[in-house]
Amino acid sequence: MEAVLSIKNLTKHFGRIKAVNNLSLEVKPGQVFGMLGPNGSGKTTTLGMLMGVVNPTAGEFAWFGEPPTHHIRKKIGAVLEHPIFYPYLSGQKNLELNAMIKQCPEANIPKVLELVELYERKDDKYRTYSLGMKQRLAIASALLNDPTVLILDEPTNGLDPMGIAEIRELIKKIAANGKTIILASHLLDEVQKVCTHFAVLKRGNLVHVGPVNEVGRGEETVEVAASVENLNEILLAFAGTSSISRENGSYQVAMREGFHSVDLNKFLFEKGVVASHLITKKKTLEKQFLEILAGS
Amino acid sequence: MLHLLKIDLKKMTSYRTFWVIGGLYFITLGLGAASGMEFLKWIARTFEDFGQKININRIPLYHFPDVWMNLIWCAGLLKIVLGVLIVISITNEYTYRTVRQNIIDGLSRQQFLLSKIITNALLSLVSVVMIFVIGLVTGMIYSPSLEIKQMLTDLEFFPAYFLELFYFLSFALMLGILIQRAGLTIILLLLFPAIEAIIAAKVDNYLPEIIPFFPMRSIWYLIPWPFPRYAFQEIQDYLKLSSIAIVLGWTLLFNYASYLKLKKADI
Numbered sequence: 001m002e003a004v005l006s007i008k009n010l011t012k013h014f015g016r017i018k019a020v021n022n023l024s025l026e027v028k029p030g031q032v033f034g035m036l037g038p039n040g041s042g043k044t045t046t047l048g049m050l051m052g053v054v055n056p057t058a059g060e061f062a063w064f065g066e067p068p069t070h071h072i073r074k075k076i077g078a079v080l081e082h083p084i085f086y087p088y089l090s091g092q093k094n095l096e097l098n099a100m101i102k103q104c105p106e107a108n109i110p111k112v113l114e115l116v117e118l119y120e121r122k123d124d125k126y127r128t129y130s131l132g133m134k135q136r137l138a139i140a141s142a143l144l145n146d147p148t149v150l151i152l153d154e155p156t157n158g159l160d161p162m163g164i165a166e167i168r169e170l171i172k173k174i175a176a177n178g179k180t181i182i183l184a185s186h187l188l189d190e191v192q193k194v195c196t197h198f199a200v201l202k203r204g205n206l207v208h209v210g211p212v213n214e215v216g217r218g219e220e221t222v223e224v225a226a227s228v229e230n231l232n233e234i235l236l237a238f239a240g241t242s243s244i245s246r247e248n249g250s251y252q253v254a255m256r257e258g259f260h261s262v263d264l265n266k267f268l269f270e271k272g273v274v275a276s277h278l279i280t281k282k283k284t285l286e287k288q289f290l291e292i293l294a295g296s
Numbered sequence: 297m298l299h300l301l302k303i304d305l306k307k308m309t310s311y312r313t314f315w316v317i318g319g320l321y322f323i324t325l326g327l328g329a330a331s332g333m334e335f336l337k338w339i340a341r342t343f344e345d346f347g348q349k350i351n352i353n354r355i356p357l358y359h360f361p362d363v364w365m366n367l368i369w370c371a372g373l374l375k376i377v378l379g380v381l382i383v384i385s386i387t388n389e390y391t392y393r394t395v396r397q398n399i400i401d402g403l404s405r406q407q408f409l410l411s412k413i414i415t416n417a418l419l420s421l422v423s424v425v426m427i428f429v430i431g432l433v434t435g436m437i438y439s440p441s442l443e444i445k446q447m448l449t450d451l452e453f454f455p456a457y458f459l460e461l462f463y464f465l466s467f468a469l470m471l472g473i474l475i476q477r478a479g480l481t482i483i484l485l486l487l488f489p490a491i492e493a494i495i496a497a498k499v500d501n502y503l504p505e506i507i508p509f510f511p512m513r514s515i516w517y518l519i520p521w522p523f524p525r526y527a528f529q530e531i532q533d534y535l536k537l538s539s540i541a542i543v544l545g546w547t548l549l550f551n552y553a554s555y556l557k558l559k560k561a562d563i
Contacts, residue, residue: 052404052405053400070402070403073400073402074401074402078400080396080400084392084397086307086311088312089307098401100303101403102401141401
């Protein structure tokens with residue numbers, strides 16, 4: 001399958017600062033691609049280059065296998081950093097203007113306004129909107145031309161928990177329609193909930209790229225509690241234990257590769273111990289992310 | 297082209313400041329142009345206070361063909377208002393960061409600039425038409441006889457007036473793109489003629505021949521001050537090719553500088 005986006009050795013220097021350094025990656029159709037990284041890791045600069053507002057120092061990228069032009073940008077819906085609109089225009093008029101720029105029919109406007117639930121407020125001036133409404137209008141504008149690719153940069157920044165949940169549902173809804181989404185965020189929970197793939201940037205360097213569902217694989221940690229005095233000795237005797245630690249009255253057992261909680265449970269049972277509490281803990285994206293950042 | 301003009305007009309026509317400044321400009325232009333006779337009467341009264349009598353009917357301010365150049369020269373003084381309007385239009389795009397979003401949404405940087413330049417041309421054209429209509433009406437009212445030959449004389453100053461406005465709006469646009477802040481740009485736009493005049497006064501002592509090349513001065517040579525002719529002085533009542541070339545040169549240079557800045561900048 002042809003890549004929606006392929007980036008080769010993309011580099012951007014601001015004076016001595018290397019904002020993005022030799023970045024190469026590919027996004028395939030239908031992926032919900034998360035770009036992770038601490039603040040200032042080069043996410044927005046990268047997206048800025050992809051959308052033609054930041055001139056790359058070196059390297060190249062291609063959308064749908066073609067070198068970038070402003071015509072291609074019309075088919076990509078993008079919200080970078082914060083929503084940007086003319087404050088003195090109404091939501092409706094702002095979208096009319098966007099439709100003119102994207103050269104798409106104005107008939108799409110009611111549809112996207114309905115989708116983001118702003119139809120009732122469409123004739124109010126943009127400057128009267130709340131932050132959540134502004135974010136939603138930005139998403140409406142990005143969807144206006146029925147794009148095949150959607151770029152969202154921190155779409156839930158500054159929103160309250162309800163707003164975050166709304167936007168997350170919206171992203172899921174859009175992803176379900178088969179659109180490719182590139183989502184930059186530092187909210188790991190958000191990425192784990194909606195993304196299929198993710199990349200991690202650190203100070204402009206790509207330090208990891210892979211599917212999200214692989215995050216849970218690898219070594220497990222099992223939390224065990226049992227009313228036995230020498231539980232720690234028994235646990236240490238288990239061949240699959242790599243290390244144990246005690247936390248809040250239960251033991252955290254880090255397992256060796258190839259061993260699972262089933263094996264531990266069986267072992268305890270054979271030893272005549274019945275666990276009163278046994279939880280398999282998979283690695284969260286957050287944990288993996290911190291490991292990746294620490295390891296690079 | 298028309299598409300780009302529509303985009304920029306859409307931004308401007310819903311902006312109240314645009315109508316306020318634009319409205320003031322055209323009202324002042326209209327009223328100013330129509331009140332020349334009142335001005336003459338005031339001069340006559342002032343002179344009378346000094347015991348001198350002048351017959352204002354012998355000053356053919358509104359007679360064809362004088363009316364054309366008189367109006368055009370006076371209207372040129374008001375171009376600063378249109379300049380401020382353009383500065384606000386372009387610096388708004390930077391303050392609101394909408395220039396960035398326009399490009400993300402699919403305008404090329406050249407198209408963005410072109411939409412602004414075409415608007416400049418349109419505003420210049422509207423002013424030209426306005427002055428032509430005012431000149432035609434007042435000329436018909438005040439001219440003792442309506443001869444076609446008289447009416448058609450000096451009409452070449454209209455293209456020159458268009459060039460004057462378009463040149464100045466290009467300058468305002470360039471300043472806006474380079475500075476990006478409304479206040480600072482407007483101050484510079486207002487001060488620039490004064491700064492240039494001071495420099496010109498210095499240069500006059502050493503290299504007077506380069507003064508016609510100064511950007512603001514070049515307009516003086518394109519459309520000269522017409523009123524000395526009523527004091528029986530010769531004025532240049534034709535267009536000088538060299539002046540046209542200089543003003544045209546500056547216009548191209550201003551727009552090219554805008555283009556270069558916009559092309560190279562990270563927006």
